Amino acid sequence: MKQNRSDNRMHVMTDLSPSLVWFRDDRRLGDHPALQAAMDRGGPLVLLYILETDAARPHGGARAVWLHYSLTALQAAIEDRGGRLILRRGSSAEVIDAVIAETDAGAVFWNRRYHKPDRDRDAAIKDDLAARGLTVESFNGNLLVEPWEVETKSGTPYRVFTPFWRAATDGLDVTDPIPAPQQLDSCVPDVSSDGLADWALMPTNPDWGSKMMDYHTPGEAGAQARLADFLDGPIEEYAEGRDRPDKALTSRLSPHLAHGEISPRQIWDACKDNDYTSRKFLTEIGWREFSYSLLFYNPDLATQNFNDGYDAMAWDHDDQAFEAWTRGRTGYPFVDAGMRQLWETGWMHNRVRMVVASFLIKHLMIDWRDGEDWFWDTLLEADLASNAASWQWVAGTGADAAPYFRVFNPFGQGEKFDPNGDYVRRWVPELKRLPKKYIHQPWKAPKEVLTDAGIVLGRDYPDPIVDHKSARERVLSAYKTARNSA
Incomplete structure (x- = not known):
């Protein structure tokens, strides 16, 4: 393994101008090439995080909650080492200009981003600062x-x-990861910072977000x-x-x-x-x-089909069905368990993600972009690249995609990957007394079994909102029509 060039020692204070380190989606101190470059340069540090008002895609609700706690943790880690993290909200270029003016920073370092709007904005900032005589460097940190x-x-x-x-x-x-610095006490003092609470990142919906952090640190x-x-x-x-x-x-x-x-x-x-x-x-x-x-x-990966041969797909726009999907009320227990897990925890098991995505797209024939957008808002790790690529994979419209005719059987998947029904019982507790033979297909349970379990279908738990066989036939016909018209 290659060894890193730095021994990560704390640098002696010099008369060098300060170095500004712009934290983005790299909220850590270990293996942070931009931070290490600033320390290698020597001189005071200006550690900055910007809540960008000019972001190409603002944070979804769950991601914003994680951001609040993530920044709290980063601030504490920096303060434990004698440093200070500055928080500012606004246009990235304008905030950086303001902080440079306040600190006389002579160098700016950051780790790269890869979405074209972000890259273009970063490139414009880099060109402007370099033209003004500042040292500007970016790194692969992610x-x-x-x-x-x-x-x-x-x-x-x-x-x-x-x-x-x-x-x-x-x-x-x-190369070996860069160790986290032991000290950051050369940070520039007395620079104004926003209060994290003033950013109002926490959820306002009392029915959502209250339990997410019970499952994560x-x-x-x-x-x-x-x-x-x-x-x-x-x-x-x-x-x-x-x-x-x-x-x-x-x-x-x-x-x-x-x-x-x-x-x-x-x-x-x-x-x-x-x-x-x-x-x-x-x-x-x-x-x-x-x-x-x-x-x-493909910068439009979250909004346009990677394979434009499916642009003619006739998606359904059924608000009632979409609402049932988002709230885990489709009548298919494995799907509903996943959507309820997402709603409460901000996370969902990957196998279940594929099943719930396939159900929305291929059983309900709702545009994959609607599902991607819902995940963007409710998934704590909403990541533009992974989220969009994975939704397009399931839809059959993406790179290396599952073939359009692959339709996940929602109860078959449950029987295979949750054979005893423990996952369903955890997240769909109204079914917890059903025997495993019927836990994934409660509509097949005899009346006396449902009665013993305290369930009246349509009252305590919904009937399936679509029939699996007819839904599969409908979507395959729609895909074939779209392909033939391309």
């Missing part, structure tokens, strides 16, 4: 490989995951603890058990990774033994890398 570093032999981006990941990891030499320390817990046991069963939502066998690192509280390089380093189980787990990191490559080359 991916294992840059999107432009992985191309086909013909020089084009990959459209299929497996060859992408094979090419990305062929000869990949991941935002922040860098929480991320490292989550990784350690995963490596201490669940990873051993991950390869065979990762599709089982009734078992705690996944890492639950996705919110931390999306908010940059842990880096993919830190995860890679922790799993570098590279046995079969670790390789299987790291493939999920690979899908994230692939998603960012797709977003880099």
Whole structure:
């Protein structure tokens, strides 16, 4: 493994102008190349986080909640080391200009972003500052490989995951993660900062968001603890058990990774033994890398079909059905369990995500973009690249997508991956007394079984809002029509 150039020592104060470190979705102190570059330069530090009012896509509700706690944790970690994090809200360029003027900063460092509107804004800021004589540098702090570093032999981006990941990891030499600094007491004092509470990131809906943090510990320390817990046991069963939502066998690192509280390089380093189980787990990191490559080359990934051959798809616009889906009232227990888990915890098991997405798109024939937007608002780890790429994968409109004729059977998936019904009983408690034979298809239960379980279908739990067989036939016909008209 390559060694980092820095020994991470605390630099002696010099007469150098201050260095501004712009934190974004990299809210950690360990393995933070921009922070390390500022410390290597020497001189005082200006640590800044901006709530950008000119962001291409504002934070969804759940992501904003995580941001509140994530910044609280980052502030505390910086203060524990003698430093200070400045919070400002506004246009990124205007805020940076103001902070530079207040601190006389002579250098600005940040870790890169990959969505074109963000890249363009960052490039304009970099060009402007450099023209004014400031040192400006950006770094790869959030991916294992840059999107432009992985191309086909013909020089084009990959459209299929497996060859992408094979090419990305062929000869990949991941440098050791940068240790977190022990001290940050050279920070510039007496610079005004917004109060985090004034940003009003917390939810105002009393029925939503109140329990999410019972299931998570935002922040860098929480991320490292989550990784350690995963490596201490669940990873051993991950390869065979990762599709089982009734078992705690996944890492639950996705919110931390999306908010940059842990880096993919830190995860890679922790799993570098590279046995079969670790390789299987790291493939999920690979899908994230692939998603960012797709977003880099396709900035409209969240709003336009990657495969425009499906642009003629005749989506249904059924508000009542969409509402039933969002609230876990479809009458299909495995789907409803997933949507209720999302509503309460801000997270959902990945196997269930595929099933609920397929149900919305292919059973209800509702546009995948509506589902992507709902996840953007309710998923704590709402990540533009991964969210959009995954929804398009299920819809059959994306890169390396599931074929359009693949329609997940919502009760078959439940019977296979929640065989005893424990997951359904946890999140759909009105069905908890049903025997496992009927837990995924309560409409098949004899009347006396339903009575013994205290259930009247249509009153205590809804009847299925669509018939699986007829819904499948309808959507396949619609896809074929769209393909033929392309």
